[in-house]
Amino acid sequence: MVNTSSTNSRHIPVMLMESLENLKIKNNGIYVDGTLGLGGHSDKILEKIDSGILLGIDRDEDSISIAKKRLENNKKIRFYHNSYQNLRIILDELKIDAVDGILLDLGLSSFQLENNKRGFSHKHDSSLDMRFDINSEDYTAEEIIHKNELTDLTQIFKDYGEERHAYKIAKLIKELKGEIDVMSITSIIDRVTPYKFRLKTYSRIFQALRIAANKELDHLKSFLDDFVDLLNPGGRIVIISYHSIEDRIVKHKLKDLKKNKIIELIYKKPLTPSDDEISENKRARSAKMRVGEKIG
Ligand SMILES: C[S@@+](CC[C@H](N)C(=O)[O-])C[C@H]1O[C@@H](n2cnc3c(N)ncnc32)[C@H](O)[C@@H]1O
Numbered sequence: 001m002v003n004t005s006s007t008n009s010r011h012i013p014v015m016l017m018e019s020l021e022n023l024k025i026k027n028n029g030i031y032v033d034g035t036l037g038l039g040g041h042s043d044k045i046l047e048k049i050d051s052g053i054l055l056g057i058d059r060d061e062d063s064i065s066i067a068k069k070r071l072e073n074n075k076k077i078r079f080y081h082n083s084y085q086n087l088r089i090i091l092d093e094l095k096i097d098a099v100d101g102i103l104l105d106l107g108l109s110s111f112q113l114e115n116n117k118r119g120f121s122h123k124h125d126s127s128l129d130m131r132f133d134i135n136s137e138d139y140t141a142e143e144i145i146h147k148n149e150l151t152d153l154t155q156i157f158k159d160y161g162e163e164r165h166a167y168k169i170a171k172l173i174k175e176l177k178g179e180i181d182v183m184s185i186t187s188i189i190d191r192v193t194p195y196k197f198r199l200k201t202y203s204r205i206f207q208a209l210r211i212a213a214n215k216e217l218d219h220l221k222s223f224l225d226d227f228v229d230l231l232n233p234g235g236r237i238v239i240i241s242y243h244s245i246e247d248r249i250v251k252h253k254l255k256d257l258k259k260n261k262i263i264e265l266i267y268k269k270p271l272t273p274s275d276d277e278i279s280e281n282k283r284a285r286s287a288k289m290r291v292g293e294k295i296g
Helices: 016-023 040-048 062-068 084-094 142-147 150-161 168-173 182-192 195-213 216-230 242-260 273-281 282-286
Strands: 032-033 053-060 077-081 097-104 233-243 264-265 288-294
Touching: 016 097, 016 142, 016 233, 016 288, 032 040, 032 168, 040 053, 053 062, 053 097, 062 077, 084 097, 097 216, 142 150, 142 195, 150 168, 150 195, 168 182, 182 195, 195 216, 216 233, 216 242, 233 242, 242 264, 242 288, 273 282, 282 288
Parallel strands: 032 053, 032 097, 053 077, 097 233
Antiparallel strands: 233 288, 264 288
16 A cells, blocks of 8 residues: 555656657657656656666665656556566566666655655654665665664765765664654754754765665676676666765676677766756766667
8 A cells, every 4th residue: 555645746757858858768668667666767768768668676666656657648658566677687587688778866756755654754753764765675774773783884874975074973873762753863963963954864874774775786786797797788877876985896797798889878978967957856966877788
């Protein structure tokens, strides 16, 4: 059952025009939206394919339900509650060898962020779940805090949040007794961070816990090791990331593939959203898009 408390919230697709242009969509092609979300990008991709198909994948069942409703009359899309890292398995089941384009719009949607029960945002007090797939056996963010020793929790805040006060914050969190929820974390951050740095610190610590709970970087790296085999010659990969940790991983992998003459990089520097887009959608401000084309 979808939690309707926040289904009315909208998610504005980021760098939509740039995504469509860079996927170089052919009307009979096979495309993958590896991070379907509420279907914002998929909706427009579908307008450009005629006899082709689109595979929409997301780890979050509630998001898939909303996307399904939005796109329910479209026969060209198939939905998969899965991780994009399992694309090879999905394609094998469909007996598809390779596709013409893959889009990843990483991170989380406004729908997830604004959900007041999942613990993604410092703004809503709730339990600290933070898993994209709430039915998975992965640890919740709260379990991650309980199961990791102080040194490992500090490392999570450093590696996934690039947080300067990682040790101090981790130490106070580890001293907490009983249930740890969103407020437990924000009140510790309030104790150790001057007011003007608080919002940034909340973001870094929540980002770190979310990345850890979803093993986001493992999924990304495993996908990056696989995707070229799953693209047809001339096929495009388009990846939008929202923080430097993710972007660095994408940049290095694509550069490596270029060096080995496996892909062509379409842009030397990542594309970023226009000023107009940022003024209309604050969530777009940190977006970076990288695009590669498999050499035929
Ligand atoms: C920024 S949102 C995508 C929004 C979408 N492009 C739209 O316009 O509606 C990112 C989505 O990726 C999903 N996600 C994150 N990691 C994933 C993974 N490894 N595999 C599949 N989906 C994932 C999240 O659940 C979230 O719905």
